Amino acid sequence: MSHKASIQKVLFVLNPISGDISKEEVQAMIEEYCAEHQIHLSFYHTTGVDDNEEIKQLITHHQPDAVVAIGGDGTVSLVANILNHRGIPLGIIPLGSGNGLSKDIGIPQEIDQALALLKTGVIKKIDSLDINGETVFHLSDLGFNAFIVKKFNEGETRGPGAYAWIALQEYINYTPFFYKIQTDKEYWEGEAFMVTIANANAFGSNATINPSGIIDDGYFEICLIEPFPKAAAIGLLFSLYTDKIHNSVYSRILKCKSATIQKSPDDILQIDGELVDMKSPFTVKMNSKSLAVLMPAITEEE
Numbered sequence: 595m596s597h598k599a600s601i602q603k604v605l606f607v608l609n610p611i612s613g614d615i616s617k618e619e620v621q622a623m624i625e626e627y628c629a630e631h632q633i634h635l636s637f638y639h640t641t642g643v644d645d646n647e648e649i650k651q652l653i654t655h656h657q658p659d660a661v662v663a664i665g666g667d668g669t670v671s672l673v674a675n676i677l678n679h680r681g682i683p684l685g686i687i688p689l690g691s692g693n694g695l696s697k698d699i700g701i702p703q704e705i706d707q708a709l710a711l712l713k714t715g716v717i718k719k720i721d722s723l724d725i726n727g728e729t730v731f732h733l734s735d736l737g738f739n740a741f742i743v744k745k746f747n748e749g750e751t752r753g754p755g756a757y758a759w760i761a762l763q764e765y766i767n768y769t770p771f772f773y774k775i776q777t778d779k780e781y782w783e784g785e786a787f788m789v790t791i792a793n794a795n796a797f798g799s800n801a802t803i804n805p806s807g808i809i810d811d812g813y814f815e816i817c818l819i820e821p822f823p824k825a826a827a828i829g830l831l832f833s834l835y836t837d838k839i840h841n842s843v844y845s846r847i848l849k850c851k852s853a854t855i856q857k858s859p860d861d862i863l864q865i866d867g868e869l870v871d872m873k874s875p876f877t878v879k880m881n882s883k884s885l886a887v888l889m890p891a892i893t894e895e896e
């Protein structure tokens with residue numbers, strides 16, 4: 595179910611440090627678009643400190659029809675967390691390096707086209723997941739990828755090249771952790787190279803970990819990559835980038851509505867790009883259709 599967006603008042607939340615484009619230019623483009631389409635606008639520039647409270651106050655004050663996050667995954671997550679369960683739609687103008695959620699829901703990656711959704715888009719509700727009080731809108735994982743995210747955050751170099759280089763170096767000596775997973779439907783235990791708790795389909799890098807996931811079907815998937823011989827690594831990588839990982843003998847997907855996961859103490863959890871300190875065991879629960887999102891009308895017909 596979706597309905598045509600009728601948006602006349604927008605709060606734009608802009609992260610001045612994300613992306614490599616001039617934010618003055620982005621703001622000028624938005625101001626011009628809104629003037630042309632009689633959209634009343636206000637801007638909030640994030641500071642990295644108390645943004646959550648400031649944005650909540652601005653929402654109360656301005657009563658916007660939509661709040662548009664302009665930035666990377668961190669900015670999208672900040673705004674999505676505020677809007678979750680509130681009914682006010684989230685818009686996204688992607689400026690980060692990954693932009694995972696925006697890609698998964700079909701939001702154009704070009705600024706002008708993403709902006710045009712204010713007039714051409716539809717509002718649709720998507721699911722979110724609750725992991726012991728932390729919210730996942732896109733993907734969360736344990737194991738190898740979360741470990742690489744940690745290494746990447748600790749390093750000096752940025753960009754997809756740096757991430758791939760760290761992954762390649764660490765992969766050689768990586769030892770998979772042991773997991774116990776009880777879902778509302780089945781039990782699984784064993785070692786896994788990676789355990790992805792997926793509300794959506796693909797990482798910002800376009801590696802599709804959950805090809806058949808649907809973001810508003812009331813289910814999530816726990817996507818396991820079981821330990822594999824080194825010789826299988828290239829094939830697995832190829833499967834991830836051709837939407838075929840579910841066909842691999844090393845892949846197992848547990849589709850469910852709730853789950854309890856037991857992890858090893860040293861294993862790390864990442865949620866939508868941020869590392870989270872999580873106790874074990876932890877529970878994952880579905881919040882069906884909790885977040886209203888502004889997206890292209892075409893997504894529904896695909």
Ligand SMILES: Nc1ncnc2c1ncn2[C@@H]1O[C@H](COP(=O)(O)OP(=O)(O)OP(=O)(O)O)[C@@H](O)[C@H]1O
Binds near residue numbers: 611670
């Ligand atoms: N004015 C600011 N100065 C410094 N840090 C900021 C400011 N505003 C937000 N931040 C920080 O920016 C981070 C979020 O960045 P975001 O993910 O949106 O962009 P990015 O890092 O460029 O994108 P990506 O994660 O996709 O590479 C948060 O850690 C937040 O605290």
